[in-house]
Amino acid sequence: MKRKKVVAFKCNSLLLAAGGYTRVYSVSSSRIFENYGEGMALAYEVGADLVDMEMVQFHPTGMVWPEKALGILATEAIRGEGGILLNSKGERFMKKYDPERMELGPRDVVARANYNEIVNGRGTEHGGVWLDVTHLSKEKILDRLPTMYQQFKEIDGIDISKEKMEVGPTAHYSMGGVVVDTKCRTKIKGLFAVGEVMSQIHGANRLGGNSLLDTMVFGKIAGGEAAKLVDKSRDKTDGRTEKLLSSSSIQLNTRSQIIFEDKIIVVNNPEMFRDKLQDLMKLNAGIIRDETKLKVGLNGVLKLKEEFYSKDNIAKEFKPSDIDDDVDTENIVLTYQVKSSLIVCEAIIKSALMRQESRGAHYRSDFPKIDEEKWACNIYCSCSRGSTSDSQRKFGEEMVLFKQDVKDIKGELADFLSTHVNVKAEHHREFE
Numbered sequence: 001m002k003r004k005k006v007v008a009f010k011c012n013s014l015l016l017a018a019g020g021y022t023r024v025y026s027v028s029s030s031r032i033f034e035n036y037g038e039g040m041a042l043a044y045e046v047g048a049d050l051v052d053m054e055m056v057q058f059h060p061t062g063m064v065w066p067e068k069a070l071g072i073l074a075t076e077a078i079r080g081e082g083g084i085l086l087n088s089k090g091e092r093f094m095k096k097y098d099p100e101r102m103e104l105g106p107r108d109v110v111a112r113a114n115y116n117e118i119v120n121g122r123g124t125e126h127g128g129v130w131l132d133v134t135h136l137s138k139e140k141i142l143d144r145l146p147t148m149y150q151q152f153k154e155i156d157g158i159d160i161s162k163e164k165m166e167v168g169p170t171a172h173y174s175m176g177g178v179v180v181d182t183k184c185r186t187k188i189k190g191l192f193a194v195g196e197v198m199s200q201i202h203g204a205n206r207l208g209g210n211s212l213l214d215t216m217v218f219g220k221i222a223g224g225e226a227a228k229l230v231d232k233s234r235d236k237t238d239g240r241t242e243k244l245l246s247s248s249s250i251q252l253n254t255r256s257q258i259i260f261e262d263k264i265i266v267v268n269n270p271e272m273f274r275d276k277l278q279d280l281m282k283l284n285a286g287i288i289r290d291e292t293k294l295k296v297g298l299n300g301v302l303k304l305k306e307e308f309y310s311k312d313n314i315a316k317e318f319k320p321s322d323i324d325d326d327v328d329t330e331n332i333v334l335t336y337q338v339k340s341s342l343i344v345c346e347a348i349i350k351s352a353l354m355r356q357e358s359r360g361a362h363y364r365s366d367f368p369k370i371d372e373e374k375w376a377c378n379i380y381c382s383c384s385r386g387s388t389s390d391s392q393r394k395f396g397e398e399m400v401l402f403k404q405d406v407k408d409i410k411g412e413l414a415d416f417l418s419t420h421v422n423v424k425a426e427h428h429r430e431f432e
Helices: 038-045 107-122 138-144 146-155 210-236 270-284 291-308 329-354 390-395 412-420 425-431
Strands: 014-016 056-063 084-086 129-132 165-174 191-193 264-267 314-318 377-383 399-405
Touching: 014 038, 014 210, 038 191, 038 329, 038 377, 056 107, 084 107, 107 129, 107 165, 138 146, 191 210, 264 270, 264 329, 270 291, 270 329, 291 329, 329 377, 329 399
Parallel strands: 014 191
Antiparallel strands: 056 165, 084 129, 129 165, 264 314, 377 399
C-alpha cells in the first residue's frame, strides 16, 4: 500500500471480504473510495454467479447538507428515541404511509415515504425532509444520542436539541452479491466469500444491525473452511507449501475483457464515467423503479460500457511487470472502480427489470404488489461462456439471467419459524 505496487499472490484458498456495491449510486452512506462492487466483479469474472442484485437497501435518513456530508447516516436511533419526520410544510407525513408504526416503520417504507415527499415538492431547500428531536430534552439527547449530537454539531454546525436535521434517503446496503453455500464456498474451488460481498443472508430486506451479526457468524465459518482447504493442500504435498508471492506470471484478470486479456488497463477520465454511472443509477434504478426508467438506465449503462472499453479511451494497458513508481496508481484504482460498477449496474438493472413485482427493498411502481405465485424466487446473473461475437470480445462475455424458486428451509430453523411466525402484531410493534 505504501509503495503503491501491484502484487499478485498465488494461493489455494482465497476469501473475498470486499464489501458491497452501494457506491454505484451518487448518494451513498459508503465512503467515496469503497463499495463499487469490486468483490462481486472479481468473483463474476472468474465464473461465480451473482444473485439478488436488484435488492439494494436505501437508508431513510442520510445527511443532505452540507454537500461534503451528503449520504452520511443519521442513525435510526434518532427515530427510535422519538424523532419525527416533517416535510417542508411542517406536516408529520408518516401518518399517510404507515399510520400505525409511523417513523418506526421498516426502512424501505420510510425511505419511500421520504422520497415521495421530496419528489412531490414537499422537500427542504437542499432536497431532503426534516428529522426533528427538538421536543426532547437536551439531557435525553446527550444521554441517548451523543454521537449524533456531535456529528451534526461538527459537520452541519447545528444543535439538534434546538434545530431540525435535514435528511434524505441514501444507498446503504447490498442484499445481493456472490452466490455461496452454507460454508461460504462459491462454485469456484478455493474461492470463498463473506460479509456484504456475499448474498442470501438477509433476503429482500435487512434489519438494522444484522450485517454485523452475519460477519461474525459467517466470518468464523468462512475462515475455518478456507483454512481446511489449505490444510488439505498441504497434506497432498507432504507439508510443503508452494511459493506464495509471484510476479507477472500470475494473471490478475483471468476473465478480463478478451481484447485486453491478462492486462490491467487505465482509461481516460475514469471519474467522468463513475459520475455518469452514479447519476444514471440514482435517476433510473433507485428507490422507486418502473420499466421505462429501468430501460433508460440500462441503455445508458451499456452505452457507457461501450465508450469505456473503446480503443480511443484506453490511456494505457500493461502487465503487472510493467508497473513502476511512475505509473498513476490512483487512475488504476479509479478505472477498476468503474470496471466493477459497470458489471454491478448491469446486474442491478437487468434483475430489476426481470422482477415484475415489489418485494422488500425492490419497489416497482408499475408492479406495486408482491406476487408470491410468480416471483417467490431468486434471480441469478451468470457469465455466458459461449459468445464469440465482436461486441462480446470488446466487453467480456454476455450476462445471462435465470431464476430459481426460493429453497425450502429445513431443520431447526424451520421448526423455529413455524412456531414463531404468527406472533401477534402488537408483539411485533413492541419488539420494534
